[in-house]
Amino acid sequence: MKLQKEKNKIVITNDLDFNIIQTLECGQVFSFIKPSDNSYVVISTNKIANITYDDSTTIIESNDIDYFYNYFDLNTDYNKIKKEIISINPNVSKYLGFGDGIRILKQDIYQTIISFIVSANNNIKRIKGILFRLSSEYGSKISEGIYAFPTLEQLSKVTSEDYARLGAGYRSDYLVKTINSLKTTEYDINFLKSLSTIKLREKLLSLSGVGPKVADCILLFGFGRTDVFPVDTWIRKTYYLFEQKKLSDKDISNYFVNIYGTYSGYAQQYLFNYMINHSKEESF
């Protein structure tokens, strides 16, 4: 991947290790806008990246370019990761190839927790709508039509009825309870970061609305823990496709983690991406 970092922008040559469309549209992140065919606006907490791209080049512009350099995980060698995964299991190269350019984003932890509680038993389009309305109503205005993701303090004023009005449905109570928990010292971010993946997962599971799958997504997309394998309905279908037998989500997750180890999170995202894009033509 060729990239050039300047004061307020990063210029990246598109290749097999960087594709902005794949990265944003693969279901790991929900708070972004597509103003035109060749641009995106990504919103992480109160930080904004304006992104323009064509077939050959992607330009990321921001007032806090260091933040987005890390956000897009630009220090990580995805070519090496894909080689490792294929060396573990050559049969998955087909799925990896379809996900070329995907990068696992390093997202804000609070935003990730709220987003994935909303994601439970929901579809990506609705998730994005609910979170967009949440930001528009309770987040700080950044520019015309663009609002920061609400802070914990802003969220602590949002009631269950408010969440329901935004479309969160039965998840509304979960959100109120979890916001209250996150304000306690027990969930201090630096403390959480110091925990092992196992211990951190246990802590996340004690949050209302956070079960095994959502916890794994928070671990992967928020905490950057790649030794987890979130199992949702698509991965369940994938496992059945591979093994022709049914297994509990827990056992499916363990099955893949035992194979891919610290590369589990990457492998999961490639498989998930393949499945949501091929579910129609291959009748699963």
Added chain:
DNA sequence: ATCCAGGATCTCC
């Protein structure tokens, strides 16, 4: 109309 979506919780055994 019924099923489904990046599932979690509660109940009951």
Added chain:
DNA sequence: GGAGATCATGGA
């Protein structure tokens, strides 16, 4: 500690 019902909402 594991199976089953229930939970809003909107699109297909």
